[in-house]
Amino acid sequence: MEHTARILLDLLMMFAAAKIMGEIFERIKQPAVVGEILAGILLGPYIFGLISPSQTETFHVYQVLAEIGVIILLFSTGLHIRVEEILSVGRTSSMVAVLGVILPFFFGYLFTLTSEHSTVEALFIGAAMVATSVGITARVFADLGILDSRVAKVILGAAVIDDILGLLVLAVVTGVGKGAISYLKIALITLEATGFIFFLIIIGKKLIYRMAPTFGFLKSRNAPFALAVLFCLGLSAVASYIDLAAIVGAFMAGMVLAELNVEFKLSMRFESLYDFLVPFFFVVMGTQVDLTVFTRFNLIGAALILTAFAILGKLIGCGLGAFNLGWKEGSVVGVGMVPRGEVGMIVASIGLGMGVISTDLYSIVIFMVVATTLLTPPFLAKMISKGFVKKEEERKVEQRVEDLPVDL
C-alpha cells in the first residue's frame, strides 16, 4: 500500500504542478508548456527534490507515462493533417529538413574542432545538434490553434525527415567512434525508415478506407477510439523497433487517420487522454534537467556559444529551406525547428558511454538542449501573435485573389 500511495502522491504533485505553472504562464501570456517544464525542474532533484530520477524503479513508471503522453501528443497532432497536405509542402519540408541537419552539424563540428577537441568528439557534438524535438512546437501550435497552417505542415513534415536523417548521422558517427562504419547497417536503416514512411503514405489511405466500415460494425462501446488507439500504439511500436522515434510512428498513424477525424470525432475522443498524459511528458522532461550544468562557470561560455550555434544552425538552415514561404513564415519555421530535446541528450550520452566525448562536452550539450527547448516557445508565441503565420483560411482567400485574371 505504501508504494501505491507514494506513486499516487507523485502523480498528484506532477499533475498539480503542471497545471498551476501552466495556468501562471498562460496568465503572463507565455506558452503553458514552458510552465510545465519549469514545474518539472521545480519538483526535480535540484530544487525541491520531490521527484527524483535516481529512484529508478518508480521513475521508470513516470518515464513510460511521459512516453505514452508524447505519443498521444504527436498522434493528436497528426489527426489534424492529411497525408496530401504534408505532400503538398513536401519539397519545402525536405529542404527544411536537409539544410536544418547540415548546418547545425557543421556548426557543432567546427565549434568542437576549433576548441581543441578530437575529430570524433566533433562528430558526436555535430550529431547531437541535428535532431529537432518536435513535441514542443507541436504543443505550442496546438495551444494556439494553428495546427492547420501551412507552417505547421512544413515543420511536421520536416520533423519526420529530420528524424530519419538524424538516425543516419548517428549510425555514421557511432560507426566512426567504434572505428568501423557498417555500410550495410546504414543501408538497412535507410531502407527500413523510408520504407515505413512511404508504405504508410501510399497504402495508409486505402487501408483506412477499408477499415472505416468496421468502426460502425463493432459492438464494443467507443469502438472508433479503441481502433485508433490500436493503430497509434501499433505504428509507434513498429517505428520504435526500426529505431525511428516512436513519435514518428504516432504522428504517421494520426496523419493516416486524419481522413476519418471529422466523421468519427477522433480528436475529441482523444481530448481527455491528451489532457491527462501530455503534461507528464513535459514535467518528466523538466525533472531530468541537470541544473548543475548552469553552475559550472568555466563551461558557461562554451555552452552559450554552442547554444547560439544550435539556434543559428536551425534558424538559418530551416529558414533558408522554407524561403519560398516568405520571410515571415520562413522565420517561424526556423524558430519552430530550434528545440532539440531528448534526442540530442541521447546522442551525447551514447558518446559519453563509448568514452569518446568528455563529461564537459556532455554537460555543454545538456545546456544547449535545455536552453533551446525553453527559449523557443515564447518566441514562437510572440511571432504568431504578431501575425507571422497566416491561418489556412486567410491564405486560401489570398490565393484565390492572386489566381484571379488580372483584367478583372
Added chain:
Amino acid sequence: MEHTARILLDLLMMFAAAKIMGEIFERIKQPAVVGEILAGILLGPYIFGLISPSQTETFHVYQVLAEIGVIILLFSTGLHIRVEEILSVGRTSSMVAVLGVILPFFFGYLFTLTSEHSTVEALFIGAAMVATSVGITARVFADLGILDSRVAKVILGAAVIDDILGLLVLAVVTGVGKGAISYLKIALITLEATGFIFFLIIIGKKLIYRMAPTFGFLKSRNAPFALAVLFCLGLSAVASYIDLAAIVGAFMAGMVLAELNVEFKLSMRFESLYDFLVPFFFVVMGTQVDLTVFTRFNLIGAALILTAFAILGKLIGCGLGAFNLGWKEGSVVGVGMVPRGEVGMIVASIGLGMGVISTDLYSIVIFMVVATTLLTPPFLAKMISKGFVKKEEERKVEQRVEDLPVDL
C-alpha cells in the same frame, strides 16, 4: 529504444487482446469484462507467455497503469451517485456490509479449522474471504447502464464500509499472527478510515460548491477535467496513505463531484481516459492468475468447497442485509458482492509471508478469488437481463403510485 519498443508492443498486445476478447464476449451476450480478464490469462505466463509478471521492472509499469485504470473506473462510478443517494440507502448498505463480512469470515474460519489447520490459519483464511472487489460489479453495472439503480447504490455504499471492516479484520488477524494485537493501531485505523469518509460526506459537498466557480475562472484548457483529476488523485493518495484501498478514495472523490457532473459534463470528459486505462486493469489482473492452482488435483476438492463457501457467505450475508429491497434486488446485491479480487490475494500473501499459512491454503485462496471473479459477471448480467433490477425511473413511478391516497 529497444526497451521503449518492447513496452509499446506489450501495451499494444494487452489493449488489442482486451478489445478482441471483449468484443467476442459481447457477441455471445456475456460481459466484456470477463473477456478482458481472459485476455490477460491468455497473454500471461501459463498460456502464450507474452506478458510475464516475473519481469518485474516492466511489469511494474503495467501494474501502475492498471491501478490508475481501476481508480478512474471507481471515480467514474462515483460520478453517477450523489452523497445523499448513498446515505438514503445507508442502513441497507451497512447491513449488507456487516453481514457480508461476518458470514464469509466464519465460513472461511470454520472450513479451515475443520480441515485440520491451526486457529491462526483459520483466521487468515477467514480474513481473505471478507473483502469484496467492487471493480468487477461496478464495471458490469456501467456496461449495462444501471449505475443509477438502487441496487448499485447499496452495493457501492456497502463496498466502502466493507473495505473499512476488511481493514480492521486484517489488523486483528495479523496481530494474532504476530502474537500481539495492537489495540492502539486498530483504534487508529478505525478513526482514520471513518474520519476520512465522514469528513468527505459532511464537508465534501460544501467544498465542491466553493470550488465550482473556479472551474470557469481558470484559463487552462479543459480546466474542469484537470481539477477533477487532481481531486481524484488527491483522495486516492490520502485513502492509500491511511491504508484504505485507493479506489475507496477515488469513489468518494467521484461521489462528491457528482454534484457537478451534469453541469461540467465530467463523465463525458473522462470517457476516453476510462476506455484507454480500464482494460489494462482487467488484463493485468488476468496475467497474474496462477493457473497451476487448477492443475493440483489434490487441492481441487478443498478449493471448490472454499469457493462455494465464499459465494454462499456473500450471497446469504449480503442478500439478508438487502432483504428489504425484495428477494430479486436482494439477490442481485448478494451476487454483486461475491467477487473477491486482489484484496483476498493480498491477505493470503501476508499470511504466507508471515509463515502462518501453508502454500496449499494460499493456492486454494487464489482459486477462490479467480473463480468468484470470473463467475460473477455472467450471473449478474443474466439477472439484470431478466429484469431483477428496477431502473431508477420505474422505481420512482411505482413509488408515486404507492404514495397516492387510497381513495383516489
